[in-house]
Amino acid sequence: MIMKEYNIFYIPFWYSQQTRFRAVTRFFSWTIIYLIPVLLSFMFLSPIVNFIYLLKSFLGILLVYNLYEIGYIYNDTETIKNEVSPTLRLGYSQLQFYERNKKTIYFFRFTIAICLTIIIFFSYENSLTFLLASWFIIPTYVVYNSVRNRLNIPLHFVLVTLRYCSPVLLFSGVNNVSVFFIMILLFPLINTFERCAENRFGLSFFKTFLLTNKKNGRYIYYMILLVGGIFCYYYFKTYVCFVFSCYAFYYMMFRFLYTQVNINV
Numbered sequence: 001m002i003m004k005e006y007n008i009f010y011i012p013f014w015y016s017q018q019t020r021f022r023a024v025t026r027f028f029s030w031t032i033i034y035l036i037p038v039l040l041s042f043m044f045l046s047p048i049v050n051f052i053y054l055l056k057s058f059l060g061i062l063l064v065y066n067l068y069e070i071g072y073i074y075n076d077t078e079t080i081k082n083e084v085s086p087t088l089r090l091g092y093s094q095l096q097f098y099e100r101n102k103k104t105i106y107f108f109r110f111t112i113a114i115c116l117t118i119i120i121f122f123s124y125e126n127s128l129t130f131l132l133a134s135w136f137i138i139p140t141y142v143v144y145n146s147v148r149n150r151l152n153i154p155l156h157f158v159l160v161t162l163r164y165c166s167p168v169l170l171f172s173g174v175n176n177v178s179v180f181f182i183m184i185l186l187f188p189l190i191n192t193f194e195r196c197a198e199n200r201f202g203l204s205f206f207k208t209f210l211l212t213n214k215k216n217g218r219y220i221y222y223m224i225l226l227v228g229g230i231f232c233y234y235y236f237k238t239y240v241c242f243v244f245s246c247y248a249f250y251y252m253m254f255r256f257l258y259t260q261v262n263i264n265v
Helices: 004-009 014-019 024-045 051-077 092-123 128-135 137-146 152-172 177-186 188-196 217-236 239-261
Strands: none
Touching: 004 014, 004 092, 014 051, 024 051, 024 152, 024 177, 024 239, 051 092, 051 128, 051 137, 051 152, 092 128, 128 137, 128 152, 137 152, 152 177, 152 188, 177 188, 177 239, 188 217, 217 239
16 A cells, blocks of 8 residues: 555645645645636636536646646656756655656556546547647646756746646637636736746846836736726726736735735745
8 A cells, every 4th residue: 555655646636735835825825826716717618607517627627737747746856866956845755666666656647647638528528629738738848847947937838827727728628718818917927927037047137027026026917917907898898808807806916915924925
């Protein structure tokens, strides 16, 4: 029987929870920034909430995170071997377990992904676009984990976009891509700006860029989105602009509260 500390390699979501948002504040932040907005976007595209809707939502997010965690695992076990001062997210015994069982781990993870793909493809119409976007995470992560230079920035943007935005394609397909682009503005874009400000990339402009200021950069960013969303709604009178404004207000208020209680996002 696999011990509890090694289950993270096999159980979807569990690896992320144990290595990326184990602290209560980080899990809370993930729920606010990722889970709730993604679920709300599903409701925007499919206003009828029933068991089929809930199952479809769960399967979509499960597939995305299972594939994304394959990249996490590889990064935390293989990529660190080539780094001078790597970030160690796993203990020594977990790394040893991985080395002994890496083939089984990846086989199990890909088996889960294939099973989920088959279930989604044959159970839901117009799911092909979502499935292609989800599986694109793997080759993107392969390239991302093989380089350590400024190329990581656009690759990071693609990865965050696929994780954050691809689930909505399960409900919209290619018929309502506006929601997909709204989701990009709400998180992947500002997250990439902040990544550009990291010292290792040497991009001096982003270090002093107003929107990458750790204290109030995101607050200002979402305020700009809110004003832009309200203006577009006033001018175009479309429901999409209204929803976009609500999202921007939601994120702006969370960021305001974040600055007040200093949650570590």
